[in-house]
Amino acid sequence: MSISREEIEHIAELARLKLSDAEIKKFSPQLDSILEYVGHLQEVKINKVAETANVSGLVDVWRADEVKEWNREEVLNALSQGELEAGQVKVKKVL
Amino acid sequence: MNLNELTIKEARQKLISGEISSRALTESCLAQIKKEDKNIQACLLLCEEEALAAADKADVRIKMGETGDLLGIPYLCKDNMMTKGLKTTAGSKILENYVAPYDATVIKKLKAAGAVLLGKTNLDEFAHGASTENSAYGPTHNPLDLERVPGGSSGGSAAAVAANMCLFALGSDTGGSIRQPASFCGVIGLKPSYGRVSRSGLLSMTSSTDVIGPLAKSAYDAAVVLKAIAGVDSLDATTAPEAVEHYDQVMASENMENNQSKKSLTGLRVGWPAEYFLKELNKDVLLRLQEAAATLEAAGATIKKISLPYTKYAVPVYYIITPSEISSNLARFDGIGWGLAKDEATNLQDFYKQTRGAGFGPEVKRRVMLGTYVLSAGYYDAYYKRAQAVRTLILEDFNQAFAEVDVILTPTSPHPAFKIGQQANDPLAMYLEDIFVTGASLAGLPAVSVPAGLVATEDGKNMPIGAQLIAPRLQEASLLRAAKILEKK
Numbered sequence: 001m002s003i004s005r006e007e008i009e010h011i012a013e014l015a016r017l018k019l020s021d022a023e024i025k026k027f028s029p030q031l032d033s034i035l036e037y038v039g040h041l042q043e044v045k046i047n048k049v050a051e052t053a054n055v056s057g058l059v060d061v062w063r064a065d066e067v068k069e070w071n072r073e074e075v076l077n078a079l080s081q082g083e084l085e086a087g088q089v090k091v092k093k094v095l
Numbered sequence: 096m097n098l099n100e101l102t103i104k105e106a107r108q109k110l111i112s113g114e115i116s117s118r119a120l121t122e123s124c125l126a127q128i129k130k131e132d133k134n135i136q137a138c139l140l141l142c143e144e145e146a147l148a149a150a151d152k153a154d155v156r157i158k159m160g161e162t163g164d165l166l167g168i169p170y171l172c173k174d175n176m177m178t179k180g181l182k183t184t185a186g187s188k189i190l191e192n193y194v195a196p197y198d199a200t201v202i203k204k205l206k207a208a209g210a211v212l213l214g215k216t217n218l219d220e221f222a223h224g225a226s227t228e229n230s231a232y233g234p235t236h237n238p239l240d241l242e243r244v245p246g247g248s249s250g251g252s253a254a255a256v257a258a259n260m261c262l263f264a265l266g267s268d269t270g271g272s273i274r275q276p277a278s279f280c281g282v283i284g285l286k287p288s289y290g291r292v293s294r295s296g297l298l299s300m301t302s303s304t305d306v307i308g309p310l311a312k313s314a315y316d317a318a319v320v321l322k323a324i325a326g327v328d329s330l331d332a333t334t335a336p337e338a339v340e341h342y343d344q345v346m347a348s349e350n351m352e353n354n355q356s357k358k359s360l361t362g363l364r365v366g367w368p369a370e371y372f373l374k375e376l377n378k379d380v381l382l383r384l385q386e387a388a389a390t391l392e393a394a395g396a397t398i399k400k401i402s403l404p405y406t407k408y409a410v411p412v413y414y415i416i417t418p419s420e421i422s423s424n425l426a427r428f429d430g431i432g433w434g435l436a437k438d439e440a441t442n443l444q445d446f447y448k449q450t451r452g453a454g455f456g457p458e459v460k461r462r463v464m465l466g467t468y469v470l471s472a473g474y475y476d477a478y479y480k481r482a483q484a485v486r487t488l489i490l491e492d493f494n495q496a497f498a499e500v501d502v503i504l505t506p507t508s509p510h511p512a513f514k515i516g517q518q519a520n521d522p523l524a525m526y527l528e529d530i531f532v533t534g535a536s537l538a539g540l541p542a543v544s545v546p547a548g549l550v551a552t553e554d555g556k557n558m559p560i561g562a563q564l565i566a567p568r569l570q571e572a573s574l575l576r577a578a579k580i581l582e583k584k
Binding site: 011012015018030044049050054055056061090 | 332443446461467
């Protein structure tokens with residue numbers, strides 16, 4: 001199996017990644033060889049085998065919905081990492 | 096002997112007796128870092144002032160009569176864990192100027208215990224790799240041979256412990272990232288059970304396998320660190336509610352200190368899985384593992400041949416599940432609120448793409464692409480769902496094996512450390528580095544890499560190799576007892 005240039009560009013779009021022409025040329029055969037390798041899973045018989053997504057053995061961990069004050073200094077430190085306007089996190093124009 | 100070369104156990108005795116101070120111990124580690132790290136490049140950041148202040152505080156606590164296991168003990172931390180007020184880069188350009196606003200739970204616990212944070216260690220960007228060559232800040236060198244990699248992704252932590260820059264270091268293990276570098280650098284590396292240690296404040300990579308654990312100079316030291324960082328945490332809903340054991344006391348109480356003749360492992364059944372010892376395995380690695388088995392036998396254990404038939408599918412399963420979770424977890428790096436922001440774009444979509452395109456390195460992009468692909472419409476069932484089903488079969492393999500044995504013995508890595516650059520252009524070859532370590536990760540089992548001696552490299556050098564022990568979930572105590580016997584060699 002081989003991934004086309006169009007497919008690479010489509011995946012990059014979905015993944016919100018700007019790739020250079022050189023990157024597309026480099027990733028294409030690399031992704032091919034990785035997909036060929038993981039494709040070996042197709043030979044495993046998995047009839048009725050349940051999927052495992054969680055190995056913690058835990059189900060539905062609940063806690064009380066309590067409001068906890070977050071340390072003011074930590075809040076300011078967290079907020080000061082990006083662009084702010086009037087104390088609010090500034091996001092890009094959506095429309 | 097220089098103070099920085101002490102184990103935690105030795106240093107603690109000297110601290111409590113007043114023979115040394117935490118300040119002197121900390122200064123000795125800092126001096127070693129300044130002397131050696133030009134060549135090794137294990138550390139991304141040093142926090143000398145904070146470290147000396149913490150050491151002085153620990154010295155006061157010791158004078159007041161406190162005797163905590165880690166009080167005044169200097170350590171380093173992999174740079175994918177949040178350290179309040181200090182840069183936390185994850186080895187990525189996208190977080191080059193990011194300062195952690197709060198401490199990860201493990202850091203909070205170590206602070207409360209009085210351990211002294213010296214700085215942050217290098218890693219493959221976002222922990223994606225097996226050699227530490229994927230760091231945006233350059234590779235770390237193996238202290239035992241500077242031309243070779245230290246392994247990865249916790250390569251900085253392993254190299255720092257091996258070079259005595261600290262008494263222990265924290266690493267994270269998603270599919271071998273504590274154990275494989277421990278094997279390459281000749282130190283102990285413990286991956287606890289999934290959920291044994293809180294990940295709150297660890298930058299998420301593969302949430303279904305990520306675990307934090309220690310790299311240390313002895314099994315006892317690893318036990319002491321695990322005891323300090325383990326436990327349930329309301330900030331990580333996956334943490335196990337079971338009580339944390341006194342791993343260090345379990346080891347000491349068996350009178351394992353000086354008396355091998357007592358056969359401290361009597362009754363322990365050790366599994367030798369055929370699928371980890373295929374005929375292609377490096378002959379020297381096989382010899383070291385046979386010696387390890389003999390050591391366990393001499394201590395009273397019995398060796399039993401077992402089979403884990405789905406072993407060969409662990410790496411393919413891992414390299415579907417891991418990129419999938421990465422593509423989701425790394426979606427948060429969007430240039431808004433924190434991290435790198437590329438501001439030339441005129442619309443939101445281009446802003447995201449430019450920021451992520453400039454901020455992420457090649458391996459991160461590869462994994463995000465791979466994950467996006469296997470999760471995309473039309474491929475989800477064939478790849479992701481199928482991988483999750485095969486993951487169940489891998490888990491059942493281990494369950495069946497643990498009906499017959501108490502621990503499983505394997506090599507940690509198929510070979511000793513390779514040369515820097517040797518595999519840099521072959522991502523698949525790099526993925527196959529994880530061949531012996533992904534199984535325990537997918538099954539959430541505790542596993543430890545213990546130095547098992549030296550093997551010859553292709554150019555005739557002798558480099559360390561690790562023996563891996565795997566135990567049933569939350570059985571870290573039996574794992575560490577066996578590890579302690581192995582390390583005696």
